[in-house]
Amino acid sequence: MSGNQPPLFLYVRAKIINDTIYLLYMNKEVPIYEIKEDLALRYASTADEIRRNLKEKKTYLLNVMSSPGSGKTTLLCSLINKLKDEFKIAVIETDIDGREDAQKIFDKTGVKTIQIHTGGACHLTSQMSSDALKIIESEHFDLIIIENIGNLVCPAEFDVGAHKNMVLLSVPEGSDKPLKYPLMFQVANLVVISKIDTIPVFDFDINEAKKNILFRNPNVDIFEVSSKKEAGIVELCAYLRKEIKEFLDE
Amino acid sequence: MSEVRTILLNRSVAESLEEEANELREELKKRKLFVINVMSSPGSGKTTTLIQLVNLLKDEFKVAIMEADIDSDIDAKRVAKETGVPSIQLHTGGMCHLDASMTRQGLEGLEGNFDIIFLENIGNLVCPAEFDTGASLNMVILSVPEGSDKPLKYPLMFEKCDLVVINKIDTIEYFDFDYNIVRDFIFKRNKNAKIFKISAKLGQGVLELKNHLVSLIEAWGK
Numbered sequence: 001m002s003g004n005q006p007p008l009f010l011y012v013r014a015k016i017i018n019d020t021i022y023l024l025y026m027n028k029e030v031p032i033y034e035i036k037e038d039l040a041l042r043y044a045s046t047a048d049e050i051r052r053n054l055k056e057k058k059t060y061l062l063n064v065m066s067s068p069g070s071g072k073t074t075l076l077c078s079l080i081n082k083l084k085d086e087f088k089i090a091v092i093e094t095d096i097d098g099r100e101d102a103q104k105i106f107d108k109t110g111v112k113t114i115q116i117h118t119g120g121a122c123h124l125t126s127q128m129s130s131d132a133l134k135i136i137e138s139e140h141f142d143l144i145i146i147e148n149i150g151n152l153v154c155p156a157e158f159d160v161g162a163h164k165n166m167v168l169l170s171v172p173e174g175s176d177k178p179l180k181y182p183l184m185f186q187v188a189n190l191v192v193i194s195k196i197d198t199i200p201v202f203d204f205d206i207n208e209a210k211k212n213i214l215f216r217n218p219n220v221d222i223f224e225v226s227s228k229k230e231a232g233i234v235e236l237c238a239y240l241r242k243e244i245k246e247f248l249d250e
Numbered sequence: 251m252s253e254v255r256t257i258l259l260n261r262s263v264a265e266s267l268e269e270e271a272n273e274l275r276e277e278l279k280k281r282k283l284f285v286i287n288v289m290s291s292p293g294s295g296k297t298t299t300l301i302q303l304v305n306l307l308k309d310e311f312k313v314a315i316m317e318a319d320i321d322s323d324i325d326a327k328r329v330a331k332e333t334g335v336p337s338i339q340l341h342t343g344g345m346c347h348l349d350a351s352m353t354r355q356g357l358e359g360l361e362g363n364f365d366i367i368f369l370e371n372i373g374n375l376v377c378p379a380e381f382d383t384g385a386s387l388n389m390v391i392l393s394v395p396e397g398s399d400k401p402l403k404y405p406l407m408f409e410k411c412d413l414v415v416i417n418k419i420d421t422i423e424y425f426d427f428d429y430n431i432v433r434d435f436i437f438k439r440n441k442n443a444k445i446f447k448i449s450a451k452l453g454q455g456v457l458e459l460k461n462h463l464v465s466l467i468e469a470w471g472k
Binding site for chain 2: 151176177179
Protein backbone atom coordinates (compact mmCIF):
# COMPACT_ATOMS: atom_id res chain seq x y z
CA MET A 1 0.00 0.00 0.00
CA SER A 2 1.58 3.23 -1.10
CA GLY A 3 0.48 5.19 1.96
CA ASN A 4 -1.50 7.82 0.11
CA GLN A 5 -4.03 5.54 -1.47
CA PRO A 6 -6.22 3.98 1.19
CA PRO A 7 -7.17 0.32 0.95
CA LEU A 8 -10.51 -0.38 -0.62
CA PHE A 9 -12.64 -2.92 1.19
CA LEU A 10 -14.99 -5.27 -0.49
CA TYR A 11 -18.05 -3.77 1.13
CA VAL A 12 -17.00 -0.17 0.73
CA ARG A 13 -17.32 0.85 -2.87
CA ALA A 14 -15.52 3.68 -4.54
CA LYS A 15 -17.75 6.31 -5.97
CA ILE A 16 -16.72 7.82 -9.25
CA ILE A 17 -18.83 10.76 -10.35
CA ASN A 18 -18.66 11.98 -13.93
CA ASP A 19 -15.61 9.77 -14.52
CA THR A 20 -13.64 11.68 -11.94
CA ILE A 21 -12.17 10.48 -8.71
CA TYR A 22 -11.33 13.21 -6.35
CA LEU A 23 -8.11 14.78 -5.15
CA LEU A 24 -8.10 14.98 -1.41
CA TYR A 25 -4.97 13.67 0.19
CA MET A 26 -1.37 14.53 -0.58
CA ASN A 27 -2.49 15.44 -4.09
CA LYS A 28 -3.06 11.80 -4.81
CA GLU A 29 -6.40 10.60 -6.01
CA VAL A 30 -8.68 9.36 -3.29
CA PRO A 31 -12.13 8.16 -4.17
CA ILE A 32 -15.37 9.04 -2.49
CA TYR A 33 -16.68 6.02 -0.66
CA GLU A 34 -20.27 5.05 -0.75
CA ILE A 35 -21.28 2.92 2.20
CA LYS A 36 -24.19 0.66 1.47
CA GLU A 37 -26.17 -1.79 3.50
CA ASP A 38 -24.74 -5.15 2.50
CA LEU A 39 -25.36 -7.19 5.59
CA ALA A 40 -23.87 -10.49 4.47
CA LEU A 41 -20.49 -8.91 3.96
CA ARG A 42 -20.52 -6.48 6.80
CA TYR A 43 -17.94 -6.43 9.48
CA ALA A 44 -20.15 -6.58 12.54
CA SER A 45 -19.08 -4.01 15.02
CA THR A 46 -20.97 -2.36 17.77
CA ALA A 47 -20.33 1.15 18.94
CA ASP A 48 -18.79 -0.17 22.16
CA GLU A 49 -16.40 -2.41 20.23
CA ILE A 50 -15.29 0.53 18.12
CA ARG A 51 -14.71 2.63 21.24
CA ARG A 52 -12.75 -0.18 22.90
CA ASN A 53 -10.62 -0.91 19.82
CA LEU A 54 -9.80 2.75 19.34
CA LYS A 55 -8.92 3.07 23.01
CA GLU A 56 -6.42 0.23 22.63
CA LYS A 57 -5.00 1.85 19.53
CA LYS A 58 -4.92 5.22 21.33
CA THR A 59 -7.13 7.00 18.85
CA TYR A 60 -9.66 9.53 20.13
CA LEU A 61 -12.84 9.61 18.07
CA LEU A 62 -14.91 12.80 18.07
CA ASN A 63 -18.38 12.82 16.48
CA VAL A 64 -19.57 16.26 15.37
CA MET A 65 -23.28 16.84 14.83
CA SER A 66 -25.57 19.80 14.06
CA SER A 67 -28.23 21.17 11.73
CA PRO A 68 -27.22 21.76 8.13
CA GLY A 69 -25.18 24.95 7.82
CA SER A 70 -24.34 25.47 11.50
CA GLY A 71 -20.65 25.70 10.70
CA LYS A 72 -19.30 22.22 11.45
CA THR A 73 -16.76 22.24 8.62
CA THR A 74 -15.54 25.78 9.24
CA LEU A 75 -15.10 25.11 12.95
CA LEU A 76 -13.22 21.89 12.24
CA CYS A 77 -10.78 23.75 9.98
CA SER A 78 -10.01 26.22 12.76
CA LEU A 79 -9.64 23.52 15.42
CA ILE A 80 -7.50 21.23 13.28
CA ASN A 81 -5.08 24.01 12.36
CA LYS A 82 -4.55 24.68 16.06
CA LEU A 83 -4.19 21.02 17.04
CA LYS A 84 -2.43 19.40 14.08
CA ASP A 85 1.13 20.08 15.25
CA GLU A 86 0.49 18.20 18.48
CA PHE A 87 -1.74 15.40 17.27
CA LYS A 88 -1.94 13.36 14.11
CA ILE A 89 -5.44 14.02 12.82
CA ALA A 90 -7.77 12.53 10.20
CA VAL A 91 -11.26 13.61 9.20
CA ILE A 92 -14.14 11.48 7.97
CA GLU A 93 -16.64 13.70 6.19
CA THR A 94 -20.07 12.23 5.71
CA ASP A 95 -22.65 13.60 3.34
CA ILE A 96 -25.48 12.36 1.22
CA ASP A 97 -23.91 13.91 -1.83
CA GLY A 98 -21.15 16.34 -2.73
CA ARG A 99 -17.49 16.49 -1.76
CA GLU A 100 -17.16 20.18 -0.90
CA ASP A 101 -16.56 19.58 2.79
CA ALA A 102 -13.78 17.03 2.39
CA GLN A 103 -12.14 19.27 -0.18
CA LYS A 104 -12.43 22.30 2.09
CA ILE A 105 -10.95 20.48 5.09
CA PHE A 106 -8.09 19.16 3.01
CA ASP A 107 -7.38 22.50 1.32
CA LYS A 108 -7.45 24.45 4.59
CA THR A 109 -5.68 22.00 6.90
CA GLY A 110 -3.81 19.43 4.79
CA VAL A 111 -4.77 16.57 7.12
CA LYS A 112 -5.94 13.22 5.84
CA THR A 113 -9.56 13.55 4.79
CA ILE A 114 -11.97 11.09 3.30
CA GLN A 115 -15.47 11.68 2.01
CA ILE A 116 -18.15 9.14 2.80
CA HIS A 117 -21.52 9.09 1.08
CA THR A 118 -24.27 7.45 3.07
CA GLY A 119 -26.35 6.53 0.02
CA GLY A 120 -29.21 8.81 1.09
CA ALA A 121 -29.22 7.83 4.77
CA CYS A 122 -29.84 10.64 7.22
CA HIS A 123 -27.24 9.55 9.78
CA LEU A 124 -24.18 7.42 10.33
CA THR A 125 -24.38 4.05 12.08
CA SER A 126 -21.66 2.24 14.00
CA GLN A 127 -21.42 -0.12 11.00
CA MET A 128 -20.69 2.82 8.74
CA SER A 129 -18.16 4.40 11.08
CA SER A 130 -16.48 1.02 11.44
CA ASP A 131 -16.28 0.76 7.64
CA ALA A 132 -14.96 4.30 7.35
CA LEU A 133 -12.33 3.71 10.04
CA LYS A 134 -11.15 0.64 8.17
CA ILE A 135 -10.42 2.76 5.12
CA ILE A 136 -7.78 4.71 7.07
CA GLU A 137 -6.61 2.06 9.53
CA SER A 138 -3.25 1.54 7.82
CA GLU A 139 -2.06 4.74 9.50
CA HIS A 140 -2.18 5.67 13.15
CA PHE A 141 -4.04 8.81 14.16
CA ASP A 142 -4.32 10.39 17.62
CA LEU A 143 -7.57 12.08 16.74
CA ILE A 144 -10.17 11.12 14.18
CA ILE A 145 -13.07 13.49 13.67
CA ILE A 146 -16.32 12.35 12.11
CA GLU A 147 -18.47 15.09 10.65
CA ASN A 148 -21.92 13.56 10.71
CA ILE A 149 -24.83 14.37 8.35
CA GLY A 150 -26.34 17.80 9.02
CA ASN A 151 -29.46 16.79 10.94
CA LEU A 152 -30.65 17.43 14.50
CA VAL A 153 -32.80 14.31 14.72
CA CYS A 154 -31.51 10.99 13.41
CA PRO A 155 -27.75 11.17 14.11
CA ALA A 156 -28.59 11.47 17.82
CA GLU A 157 -30.23 8.04 17.73
CA PHE A 158 -27.14 6.21 16.49
CA ASP A 159 -24.03 5.72 18.60
CA VAL A 160 -21.13 5.71 16.12
CA GLY A 161 -18.56 4.60 18.70
CA ALA A 162 -17.14 8.05 19.38
CA HIS A 163 -15.55 8.96 22.71
CA LYS A 164 -17.30 12.32 22.73
CA ASN A 165 -20.21 13.88 20.87
CA MET A 166 -19.86 17.54 20.02
CA VAL A 167 -23.05 19.34 18.97
CA LEU A 168 -23.12 22.76 17.33
CA LEU A 169 -25.99 25.18 17.70
CA SER A 170 -25.60 28.26 15.54
CA VAL A 171 -26.99 31.64 16.51
CA PRO A 172 -29.20 32.05 13.38
CA GLU A 173 -31.07 28.85 14.30
CA GLY A 174 -32.48 30.34 17.48
CA SER A 175 -32.26 29.51 21.16
CA ASP A 176 -35.27 27.17 21.22
CA LYS A 177 -33.65 24.24 19.40
CA PRO A 178 -32.81 22.20 22.53
CA LEU A 179 -36.52 22.26 23.40
CA LYS A 180 -37.56 20.98 19.98
CA TYR A 181 -34.79 18.44 19.41
CA PRO A 182 -34.34 16.89 22.85
CA LEU A 183 -32.29 13.77 22.13
CA MET A 184 -29.52 15.58 20.26
CA PHE A 185 -28.81 17.73 23.29
CA GLN A 186 -29.16 14.79 25.67
CA VAL A 187 -26.46 12.76 23.88
CA ALA A 188 -24.09 15.73 23.57
CA ASN A 189 -20.98 15.85 25.76
CA LEU A 190 -20.24 19.36 24.66
CA VAL A 191 -22.33 21.97 22.90
CA VAL A 192 -20.70 24.70 20.87
CA ILE A 193 -22.77 27.81 20.24
CA SER A 194 -21.42 28.94 16.87
CA LYS A 195 -21.58 32.16 14.81
CA ILE A 196 -21.69 34.29 17.99
CA ASP A 197 -20.48 37.26 15.94
CA THR A 198 -24.00 37.40 14.44
CA ILE A 199 -25.85 37.68 17.77
CA PRO A 200 -26.70 41.37 17.14
CA VAL A 201 -28.30 40.45 13.78
CA PHE A 202 -30.65 37.78 15.16
CA ASP A 203 -33.09 37.61 18.04
CA PHE A 204 -30.80 35.29 19.95
CA ASP A 205 -30.65 35.27 23.72
CA ILE A 206 -27.52 33.37 24.71
CA ASN A 207 -28.62 32.93 28.32
CA GLU A 208 -31.90 31.46 27.14
CA ALA A 209 -29.99 29.11 24.82
CA LYS A 210 -27.74 27.96 27.65
CA LYS A 211 -30.71 27.48 29.94
CA ASN A 212 -32.44 25.34 27.30
CA ILE A 213 -29.29 23.27 26.68
CA LEU A 214 -28.80 22.66 30.40
CA PHE A 215 -32.49 21.79 30.77
CA ARG A 216 -31.88 18.85 28.41
CA ASN A 217 -28.48 17.99 29.77
CA PRO A 218 -27.21 19.49 33.04
CA ASN A 219 -23.73 17.93 32.66
CA VAL A 220 -22.86 19.32 29.27
CA ASP A 221 -19.94 21.68 28.66
CA ILE A 222 -20.89 24.78 26.67
CA PHE A 223 -18.57 26.86 24.50
CA GLU A 224 -19.24 30.02 22.52
CA VAL A 225 -17.35 30.48 19.26
CA SER A 226 -17.18 32.43 16.05
CA SER A 227 -15.02 30.53 13.57
CA LYS A 228 -15.11 33.49 11.23
CA LYS A 229 -13.80 35.93 13.87
CA GLU A 230 -11.64 33.29 15.59
CA ALA A 231 -13.46 33.97 18.87
CA GLY A 232 -13.55 31.25 21.51
CA ILE A 233 -11.46 28.85 19.43
CA VAL A 234 -8.50 28.93 21.83
CA GLU A 235 -10.73 27.95 24.78
CA LEU A 236 -12.36 25.11 22.86
CA CYS A 237 -8.94 23.89 21.68
CA ALA A 238 -7.63 23.93 25.24
CA TYR A 239 -10.56 21.78 26.32
CA LEU A 240 -10.07 19.30 23.48
CA ARG A 241 -6.31 19.22 23.97
CA LYS A 242 -6.78 18.32 27.64
CA GLU A 243 -9.39 15.69 26.76
CA ILE A 244 -7.23 14.03 24.12
CA LYS A 245 -4.07 14.13 26.22
CA GLU A 246 -5.80 12.54 29.18
CA PHE A 247 -7.22 9.90 26.87
CA LEU A 248 -3.85 9.13 25.27
CA ASP A 249 -2.04 9.04 28.63
CA GLU A 250 -4.52 6.74 30.35
CA MET B 251 -56.72 32.48 22.40
CA SER B 252 -57.48 29.23 24.16
CA GLU B 253 -54.80 26.64 24.89
CA VAL B 254 -53.37 24.98 21.82
CA ARG B 255 -54.21 21.32 21.42
CA THR B 256 -51.37 18.82 21.08
CA ILE B 257 -51.83 15.38 19.55
CA LEU B 258 -49.37 12.51 19.48
CA LEU B 259 -49.19 11.00 16.00
CA ASN B 260 -49.05 7.36 15.02
CA ARG B 261 -46.90 6.15 12.16
CA SER B 262 -48.68 4.96 9.03
CA VAL B 263 -49.49 1.26 8.78
CA ALA B 264 -50.47 1.49 5.11
CA GLU B 265 -48.89 -0.97 2.72
CA SER B 266 -48.23 1.71 0.16
CA LEU B 267 -47.30 5.10 1.55
CA GLU B 268 -47.37 6.48 -1.96
CA GLU B 269 -50.93 5.35 -2.58
CA GLU B 270 -52.02 6.70 0.77
CA ALA B 271 -50.49 10.10 -0.05
CA ASN B 272 -52.09 10.20 -3.51
CA GLU B 273 -55.48 9.30 -2.06
CA LEU B 274 -55.21 12.10 0.47
CA ARG B 275 -54.24 14.59 -2.25
CA GLU B 276 -57.25 13.60 -4.39
CA GLU B 277 -59.50 14.01 -1.39
CA LEU B 278 -58.06 17.45 -0.66
CA LYS B 279 -58.70 18.45 -4.28
CA LYS B 280 -62.35 17.42 -3.99
CA ARG B 281 -62.67 19.37 -0.75
CA LYS B 282 -60.87 22.34 -2.37
CA LEU B 283 -58.51 22.34 0.57
CA PHE B 284 -54.96 23.40 -0.26
CA VAL B 285 -52.32 21.93 2.06
CA ILE B 286 -48.81 23.38 1.96
CA ASN B 287 -46.04 21.19 3.37
CA VAL B 288 -43.26 23.44 4.64
CA MET B 289 -39.82 21.89 5.08
CA SER B 290 -36.35 23.18 6.01
CA SER B 291 -33.39 22.78 8.35
CA PRO B 292 -34.01 23.62 12.00
CA GLY B 293 -34.09 27.37 12.48
CA SER B 294 -34.47 28.45 8.86
CA GLY B 295 -37.52 30.51 9.67
CA LYS B 296 -40.45 28.25 8.81
CA THR B 297 -42.63 29.53 11.64
CA THR B 298 -41.87 33.22 11.02
CA THR B 299 -42.54 32.80 7.29
CA LEU B 300 -45.86 31.06 8.01
CA ILE B 301 -46.95 33.82 10.34
CA GLN B 302 -46.26 36.45 7.67
CA LEU B 303 -48.06 34.47 4.95
CA VAL B 304 -51.04 33.62 7.14
CA ASN B 305 -51.50 37.24 8.13
CA LEU B 306 -51.64 38.19 4.43
CA LEU B 307 -54.01 35.33 3.53
CA LYS B 308 -56.40 35.16 6.47
CA ASP B 309 -58.81 37.90 5.36
CA GLU B 310 -59.41 36.24 1.99
CA PHE B 311 -59.19 32.58 3.00
CA LYS B 312 -59.96 30.35 5.94
CA VAL B 313 -56.53 29.33 7.13
CA ALA B 314 -55.22 26.90 9.76
CA ILE B 315 -51.77 25.74 10.80
CA MET B 316 -50.45 22.33 11.84
CA GLU B 317 -47.13 22.45 13.66
CA ALA B 318 -45.10 19.24 13.81
CA ASP B 319 -42.30 18.86 16.32
CA ILE B 320 -40.63 16.12 18.27
CA ASP B 321 -41.27 17.97 21.49
CA SER B 322 -42.60 21.30 22.82
CA ASP B 323 -45.59 23.36 21.73
CA ILE B 324 -43.70 26.63 21.30
CA ASP B 325 -44.48 26.97 17.59
CA ALA B 326 -48.21 26.22 17.77
CA LYS B 327 -48.65 28.68 20.63
CA ARG B 328 -46.65 31.31 18.79
CA VAL B 329 -48.59 31.02 15.52
CA ALA B 330 -51.90 31.07 17.39
CA LYS B 331 -50.86 34.22 19.22
CA GLU B 332 -49.38 36.02 16.22
CA THR B 333 -52.03 35.13 13.62
CA GLY B 334 -55.19 34.29 15.57
CA VAL B 335 -56.00 31.40 13.20
CA PRO B 336 -56.63 27.87 14.52
CA SER B 337 -53.47 25.89 15.09
CA ILE B 338 -52.65 22.44 16.35
CA GLN B 339 -49.39 20.97 17.63
CA LEU B 340 -48.45 17.53 16.33
CA HIS B 341 -45.85 15.46 18.15
CA THR B 342 -44.13 12.73 16.20
CA GLY B 343 -42.92 10.81 19.24
CA GLY B 344 -39.28 11.21 18.24
CA MET B 345 -39.78 10.64 14.52
CA CYS B 346 -37.86 12.74 12.05
CA HIS B 347 -40.60 13.28 9.44
CA LEU B 348 -44.33 13.23 8.68
CA ASP B 349 -46.20 10.85 6.39
CA ALA B 350 -49.66 11.13 4.79
CA SER B 351 -51.42 9.27 7.59
CA MET B 352 -49.94 11.75 10.07
CA THR B 353 -51.21 14.62 7.90
CA ARG B 354 -54.63 13.00 8.04
CA GLN B 355 -54.47 12.69 11.83
CA GLY B 356 -53.60 16.37 12.01
CA LEU B 357 -56.49 17.32 9.68
CA GLU B 358 -58.89 15.35 11.85
CA GLY B 359 -57.58 17.15 14.91
CA LEU B 360 -58.44 20.55 13.46
CA GLU B 361 -62.08 21.47 13.76
CA GLY B 362 -63.76 23.48 11.02
CA ASN B 363 -63.67 24.00 7.26
CA PHE B 364 -60.61 25.59 5.74
CA ASP B 365 -59.31 26.72 2.35
CA ILE B 366 -55.63 26.55 3.22
CA ILE B 367 -53.72 24.56 5.81
CA PHE B 368 -50.03 25.02 6.40
CA LEU B 369 -48.22 21.92 7.60
CA GLU B 370 -44.92 22.79 9.24
CA ASN B 371 -42.81 19.66 9.01
CA ILE B 372 -39.96 18.63 11.36
CA GLY B 373 -36.84 20.77 10.87
CA ASN B 374 -34.72 18.37 8.85
CA LEU B 375 -33.35 18.48 5.28
CA VAL B 376 -33.17 14.71 4.86
CA CYS B 377 -36.02 12.51 6.05
CA PRO B 378 -39.10 14.70 5.38
CA ALA B 379 -38.15 14.64 1.68
CA GLU B 380 -38.48 10.85 1.64
CA PHE B 381 -42.10 10.85 2.79
CA ASP B 382 -44.99 12.21 0.75
CA THR B 383 -47.33 13.95 3.19
CA GLY B 384 -50.16 14.07 0.65
CA ALA B 385 -49.91 17.86 0.57
CA SER B 386 -50.87 19.95 -2.45
CA LEU B 387 -47.51 21.73 -2.51
CA ASN B 388 -44.02 21.20 -1.11
CA MET B 389 -42.27 24.40 -0.07
CA VAL B 390 -38.64 24.34 1.08
CA ILE B 391 -37.04 27.19 2.97
CA LEU B 392 -33.29 27.71 2.72
CA SER B 393 -31.93 30.46 4.94
CA VAL B 394 -28.91 32.58 4.09
CA PRO B 395 -26.86 31.60 7.19
CA GLU B 396 -26.95 27.93 6.11
CA GLY B 397 -24.84 28.63 3.04
CA SER B 398 -25.24 28.22 -0.71
CA ASP B 399 -24.09 24.60 -0.89
CA LYS B 400 -27.12 22.95 0.73
CA PRO B 401 -28.84 21.85 -2.52
CA LEU B 402 -25.68 19.91 -3.36
CA LYS B 403 -25.56 18.11 -0.04
CA TYR B 404 -29.26 17.40 0.42
CA PRO B 405 -30.33 16.45 -3.11
CA LEU B 406 -33.68 14.80 -2.51
CA MET B 407 -35.15 17.75 -0.60
CA PHE B 408 -34.52 20.06 -3.53
CA GLU B 409 -35.69 17.47 -6.07
CA LYS B 410 -39.01 17.02 -4.29
CA CYS B 411 -39.87 20.66 -3.74
CA ASP B 412 -42.17 22.77 -5.88
CA LEU B 413 -40.87 26.03 -4.58
CA VAL B 414 -37.80 27.21 -2.71
CA VAL B 415 -37.94 30.23 -0.44
CA ILE B 416 -34.60 31.84 0.33
CA ASN B 417 -35.12 33.42 3.72
CA LYS B 418 -33.18 35.87 5.91
CA ILE B 419 -31.95 37.81 2.86
CA ASP B 420 -31.57 40.83 5.16
CA THR B 421 -28.51 39.10 6.69
CA ILE B 422 -26.71 38.41 3.41
CA GLU B 423 -23.83 40.80 4.15
CA TYR B 424 -22.85 38.80 7.24
CA PHE B 425 -22.54 35.45 5.47
CA ASP B 426 -20.78 33.90 2.51
CA PHE B 427 -23.94 33.40 0.52
CA ASP B 428 -24.08 33.82 -3.23
CA TYR B 429 -27.58 33.94 -4.67
CA ASN B 430 -26.47 33.13 -8.23
CA ILE B 431 -24.63 30.03 -7.05
CA VAL B 432 -27.53 28.82 -4.98
CA ARG B 433 -29.94 29.36 -7.85
CA ASP B 434 -27.74 27.27 -10.15
CA PHE B 435 -27.50 24.52 -7.52
CA ILE B 436 -31.29 24.51 -7.01
CA PHE B 437 -31.91 24.29 -10.77
CA LYS B 438 -29.33 21.52 -11.03
CA ARG B 439 -31.50 19.49 -8.65
CA ASN B 440 -34.83 20.69 -9.99
CA LYS B 441 -35.25 22.73 -13.16
CA ASN B 442 -38.91 23.46 -12.40
CA ALA B 443 -38.50 24.88 -8.90
CA LYS B 444 -39.85 28.38 -8.35
CA ILE B 445 -37.54 30.52 -6.25
CA PHE B 446 -38.54 33.41 -4.00
CA LYS B 447 -36.29 35.65 -1.93
CA ILE B 448 -37.69 36.94 1.32
CA SER B 449 -36.89 38.30 4.73
CA ALA B 450 -39.69 36.90 6.88
CA LYS B 451 -38.53 39.03 9.78
CA LEU B 452 -38.85 42.29 7.81
CA GLY B 453 -41.72 41.13 5.61
CA GLN B 454 -39.68 41.66 2.43
CA GLY B 455 -40.74 39.64 -0.61
CA VAL B 456 -43.57 37.95 1.28
CA LEU B 457 -46.30 39.59 -0.81
CA GLU B 458 -44.88 38.15 -4.06
CA LEU B 459 -44.77 34.72 -2.45
CA LYS B 460 -48.33 35.12 -1.19
CA ASN B 461 -49.56 36.15 -4.65
CA HIS B 462 -47.96 33.09 -6.18
CA LEU B 463 -49.59 30.86 -3.58
CA VAL B 464 -52.98 32.48 -4.22
CA SER B 465 -52.72 31.65 -7.94
CA LEU B 466 -52.02 28.01 -7.05
CA ILE B 467 -54.78 27.90 -4.44
CA GLU B 468 -57.34 29.29 -6.90
CA ALA B 469 -56.40 26.64 -9.47
CA TRP B 470 -56.60 23.80 -6.91
CA GLY B 471 -59.54 21.44 -7.36
CA LYS B 472 -60.65 23.09 -10.62
